[in-house]
Amino acid sequence: MTSNLKETKNIKETPRILVIDADDTVRKSIAAMLIAEGYFADTAGTGKEAVKKTFETFYNLALINIRLQDMGGTDVMNQMKETVPPMIKVIIASNASLPKAVDAVNNGADACVLIPTDPEKLLNVVKKGLKKQEDAKKFSQQRVVDFIETRVRELSSTTNR
Numbered sequence: 001m002t003s004n005l006k007e008t009k010n011i012k013e014t015p016r017i018l019v020i021d022a023d024d025t026v027r028k029s030i031a032a033m034l035i036a037e038g039y040f041a042d043t044a045g046t047g048k049e050a051v052k053k054t055f056e057t058f059y060n061l062a063l064i065n066i067r068l069q070d071m072g073g074t075d076v077m078n079q080m081k082e083t084v085p086p087m088i089k090v091i092i093a094s095n096a097s098l099p100k101a102v103d104a105v106n107n108g109a110d111a112c113v114l115i116p117t118d119p120e121k122l123l124n125v126v127k128k129g130l131k132k133q134e135d136a137k138k139f140s141q142q143r144v145v146d147f148i149e150t151r152v153r154e155l156s157s158t159t160n161r
Helices: 005-009 024-036 047-056 073-079 095-106 119-159
Strands: 016-020 040-044 061-065 088-093 111-114
Touching (some): 024 040, 040 047, 061 073, 073 088, 088 119, 111 119
Parallel strands (some): 016 061
């Protein structure tokens, strides 16, 4: 697990990102870059480990290599715990695995990043994904408020009869 000390103080406010890649160097490099940008980064080297972590911890976003040793990135993506708002799932792929990456996007991934890539491009994808999740969170919260207000009006009408 990778993190930095200043983030543990505001863990609820800091976006949590899970980096899933079989290559130790790639995984640690991406996590270090995210930590330098102020995010909390956790890592997993296998699909099974990543799926398990999503059932134990809430993550805002997951960066998933399409090729893992124990299962495909699409399988990992589909087995991860569903959250509200939904965890943003970004596929990481090389040109050689582009057809699998396209398939993953067609099956629910929020984005795809080809590697190697410019770190700024990866960070922009992360920022856009987190913004998308924040918008979904606000929408979900508003729906709860609307439901409660409607239910209160409904119950008030029933008791006033």
